[in-house]
Amino acid sequence: MPSPTSPIDMAQGAAFSAEERAAVYRTIRERRDMRHFAGGQVAPEVLARLLEAAHHGPSVGFMQPxxxxxVADGALRGRLHACxxxxxxxxxxxxxVRGAEFLRLKVEGLRDAAECIAVALADGREAHxxxxxxxxxxxxxxxxxxLQNLWLAARAEGLGMGWVSMFDPxxxxxxxxxxxxxxxVALxxxxxxxxxxxxxxxQQERWARRAPLHTVVFDNAWGQPAPWLAEGAAEDPMPAAGEKGPR
Known part of the structure; x- marks a missing residue:
């Protein structure tokens, strides 16, 4: 008679392989908010995959908002860029005082990217x-x-994605x-x-830096250090491709 399988064993059996986990963590780590694009095209089937990934995102109450x-029309894209x-x-x-420094940054690539997708919150949300x-x-x-799903899927496809929220809704x-x-809410x-x-x-432009992990993780109450997360011990806890654990 086979021995019963514990919930812990079942959960462990559902884990991805080391190589699959490495690919997931690599995609997360190498995702970038892109502003520089090379023109070109995105094949319709690839764009459909990206939007399918977005549509599989979690939503509160399964509201899918x-x-x-x-935006395929060039003139419309130009008007959005003007906004x-x-x-x-x-x-x-x-x-x-940081205005001039900000103006030197490239903050969008709407006219350069192969595709422009506008994202909106649906009407009727108050019913949820x-x-x-x-x-x-x-x-x-x-x-x-x-959108995070879409971003990660785009990175896995070798495509850049930039999220622009700098406009009057x-x-x-x-x-x-x-x-x-x-x-x-997004272009x-x-x-x-x-x-x-x-x-x-x-970060590359020295506008800001990613906060160390230990400064944003607390135990039990705001500001209480997490002793299991020693300072500097997990600044990059995600394994690189091919690695089997944190470095």
């Missing part, structure tokens, strides 16, 4: 109460999860013909790139 609009440029200038003004009664912003959190919504209650640039940044672009 995301809507995707492919981003207007907000770029307003952002520089709001940044004060499950998981949102006290946290209505979980609709936006759900869209962010979908009402102006973009009007250009895209969004119904009342819907809201534009995505997707396509071939000459190369992926070795580190996040804003």
């Amino acid at each position: 995301w809507r995707f609009i492919r 981003v440029e207007a907000e770029r200038l307003r952002t520089a003004e709001a940044l004060g 109460v499950f998981g949102r009664r006290t946290l209505p912003q979980m609709d936006l959190a759900s869209v962010a999860c979908a 009402a102006a973009v919504g009007a250009l895209l013909g969004l119904p009342p209650g819907a809201e534009a 995505l640039s997707i396509g071939p790139v000459h190369g992926f940044y070795e580190e996040p672009m804003l």
